[in-house]
Amino acid sequence: MDFNPVMLAIPFFFLAMGIEILIDRFHKTNLYRTNDTITNLSAGTSQQVIGIFLKVFTLGIYAWVFHNFAFFQVPDTWWAYILAFVLYDLCYYFAHRMSHEVNLFWTGHVVHHQSEEYNLSVALRQSWFQGVWTAPFYLPMALLGFSTAQLVMVGGINLIYQFWIHTELVNKMGFLEYFMNTPSHHRVHHGRNPKYIDKNHAGTFIIWDKLFGTFQAEEERPVYGITTPIDSWNPVWANFSHYKYISAELQEAPTLKEKLKVLFYKPGYDAKMAVYHAFPEVSRANYQKFDIVIPKPVNFYVLFQYIIMTAGALSFLIFQADMDLLSKGVIASLICLAVINFGWFFENKRWAYQLEIGRLLLTGIYAGFLMQTQSLFLVIIAGLLAISLIWLFWISHKQKIFKF
Numbered sequence: 001m002d003f004n005p006v007m008l009a010i011p012f013f014f015l016a017m018g019i020e021i022l023i024d025r026f027h028k029t030n031l032y033r034t035n036d037t038i039t040n041l042s043a044g045t046s047q048q049v050i051g052i053f054l055k056v057f058t059l060g061i062y063a064w065v066f067h068n069f070a071f072f073q074v075p076d077t078w079w080a081y082i083l084a085f086v087l088y089d090l091c092y093y094f095a096h097r098m099s100h101e102v103n104l105f106w107t108g109h110v111v112h113h114q115s116e117e118y119n120l121s122v123a124l125r126q127s128w129f130q131g132v133w134t135a136p137f138y139l140p141m142a143l144l145g146f147s148t149a150q151l152v153m154v155g156g157i158n159l160i161y162q163f164w165i166h167t168e169l170v171n172k173m174g175f176l177e178y179f180m181n182t183p184s185h186h187r188v189h190h191g192r193n194p195k196y197i198d199k200n201h202a203g204t205f206i207i208w209d210k211l212f213g214t215f216q217a218e219e220e221r222p223v224y225g226i227t228t229p230i231d232s233w234n235p236v237w238a239n240f241s242h243y244k245y246i247s248a249e250l251q252e253a254p255t256l257k258e259k260l261k262v263l264f265y266k267p268g269y270d271a272k273m274a275v276y277h278a279f280p281e282v283s284r285a286n287y288q289k290f291d292i293v294i295p296k297p298v299n300f301y302v303l304f305q306y307i308i309m310t311a312g313a314l315s316f317l318i319f320q321a322d323m324d325l326l327s328k329g330v331i332a333s334l335i336c337l338a339v340i341n342f343g344w345f346f347e348n349k350r351w352a353y354q355l356e357i358g359r360l361l362l363t364g365i366y367a368g369f370l371m372q373t374q375s376l377f378l379v380i381i382a383g384l385l386a387i388s389l390i391w392l393f394w395i396s397h398k399q400k401i402f403k404f
Contacts, residue, residue, distance in 0.1 A: 005156040007317065013163060017120040023169060024119075031168055033291070034299045035233050035346040037121045038306050042339035043111055043235040044124035045313050049332050051131065052320055058131040062151060065142040072145035084146050085154040086205075088138070092158060093208040095137035097201040099130065104263045107242045108133035114238055116225040116289045118190055123166035128239045158203050162186075172218070181206045184218045191222025194279040198266075223282040227268070231290045234343030236336060294348050297395050302345050304391070308384060309338045312367070327370075334363050353392065353401040360388050 024031040074080045099109035111127035141151060162181070170183040177184065181202045189200040199216035202208045209215035230241045246262060253259040253271035262271045269276055316331050323331075337359055344352035364385040371377040 004152050006159055009156075009160045009163070010314070013120070013124065016164065020120050020167060020169060029168070031117060031119045032121070033117065034303065035292070035294075036115055036117050037119075038302060038342060039233045039235055039238075039346065040115055040121040040125035041310070042306065042342055043238060044126050045310055046235055046336055046339050047126040047128050048317055049313055049335050050128040052317070052328065053332070054129070054131055058135040059148055059152070061135055062138060062142050063148045065139050066145070066147060069143055070145045071143055074145040074147070074150065076147075076150070080146075081150065081154060084141065084150050085157065087141055087144070087146070088151070088154045088158055089202070089204045090208060091138045091141060092203040093201055093212070095134035096203065097198075097212075097214065098137070099134060100198045100201065101266050102264055103246060103267045103269065105133045106267045107246065110226060110242045110267075111235075111238045113190060113226050114230055116223075116229065118166060118168050118187060118222075118224045120163065120166050122190070123163040161204050166190075168221070177206075179205060179207050185209075187222055188216050188218050190224050192225050192227050192279070193220075193222050193282055195219075196222050197227075197279055221284060223284055223287045225289075227279050229290055232343065233292075233346035235339045237343070292346060292348055294346060295395070295398065297398065298345055301391055301395055302342050305338065305388065306342060308388075309335060312363075330366060334359075334366065338363070350401055353396045353399070356392055357389070360385060360392070 021032055023029075074084070096109075099105045108127050108130040112122075112125055112130075115122045115125055138151060138155075165181055165183045165186040167183050168187065172184045173180075173182045176182055181200070181204055185200045185202070185206050188196045191197070196216060199214055200206065200209050201214055206215065228245075230238060232238065232241070249262045249269075249271050250259050253262050258271045258274065261269055261274075266276070268279070312331075313335055316328075316335075320328055320331075341352050341355050341359055344355070364381055367381045368378055371381060
């Protein structure tokens with residue numbers, strides 16, 4: 001199996017996020033909201049889980065091209081990895097740019113931009129299907145003779161680099177601003193202000209944007225998010241919402257030509273009117289973020305469940321290679337069910353409480369089945385299930401969902 005440095009970096013992601021949260025609380029900068037943060041992290045966790053199934057396609061195609069059509073065989077040397085990293089970043093630039101400039105490809109990237117906050121948790125908010133749409137952009141590396149293992153390694157390092165630039169705590173960084181992607185440059189990329197839209201697509205080296213005319217320096221701090229917010233805390237809906245939007249636009253398009261424009265023009269094309277509508281001006285002073293206030297005990301309950309779910313998901317990611325397809329499918333389904341219901345809790349849906357009972361029982365029973373020969377783990381699972389059910393019934397009673 002190809003070594004992926006991202007797996008090793010996961011603990012450091014959470015450590016860095018914890019430090020940023022402490023700084024945020026100390027300075028009262030309000031960079032984090034519980035609902036937004038857990039939704040971001042749930043999107044990232046579920047993306048890693050779904051990626052287990054999709055990498056058969058994304059990495060499989062790359063490996064097939066490499067083994068059958070490569071012009072050269074690049075050796076495993078230090079200079080090869082440096083060259084691979086630079087080439088990967090160039091391919092990433094075009095993959096990322098097209099993910100913004102082609103509506104069909106935007107379906108696989110929009111999830112990352114939906115958050116109206118800008119903090120380290122946003123870096124982990126990733127789309128399930130982005131790799132499907134961007135995989136072809138890396139095939140030139142396969143033709144040049146870079147192996148799948150080299151691609152995974154430099155791609156992982158590139159992704160790790162991009163994590164730390166998702167912060168408002170770091171201002172401009174002097175001479176690094178000339179050639180590296182920095183928090184300042186990437187804040188622009190996440191802005192929904194008209195002058196910031198579709199700018200600064202670089203992964204590591206901002207020189208690509210300067211070379212190809214997509215660079216924009218940060219002036220005022222941006223308003224974050226997409227121009228048409230999804231107004232939902234559901235990570236699964238976040239992944240499918242733009243597909244529904246495109247489907248509706250295709251039905252509105254009167255001709256085949258207009259339907260093709262819906263798919264391959266930039267996002268925002270109005271097929272019915274055959275025009276682009278101007279992006280609205282926004283200001284941090286008066287922009288109203290999507291929010292639904294729920295009781296703090298419910299927030300804490302969802303946080304507790306997210307921690308348990310993440311521990312299970314990480315274990316799954318580590319040991320999934322030894323599992324059969326059915327077991328993988330069941331665990332992935334339970335994880336997706338969890339993140340869906342977290343979103344419904346944050347949206348204050350009454351049915352989330354009823355669904356949660358079933359989710360807890362299903363998860364507990366299946367986890368017990370997997371660990372039936374491990375008595376210590378069975379005790380832990382039973383204890384967590386009991387705590388979760390008692391806590392759930394208590395907050396349900398307080399919310400008057402159930403009457404006792």
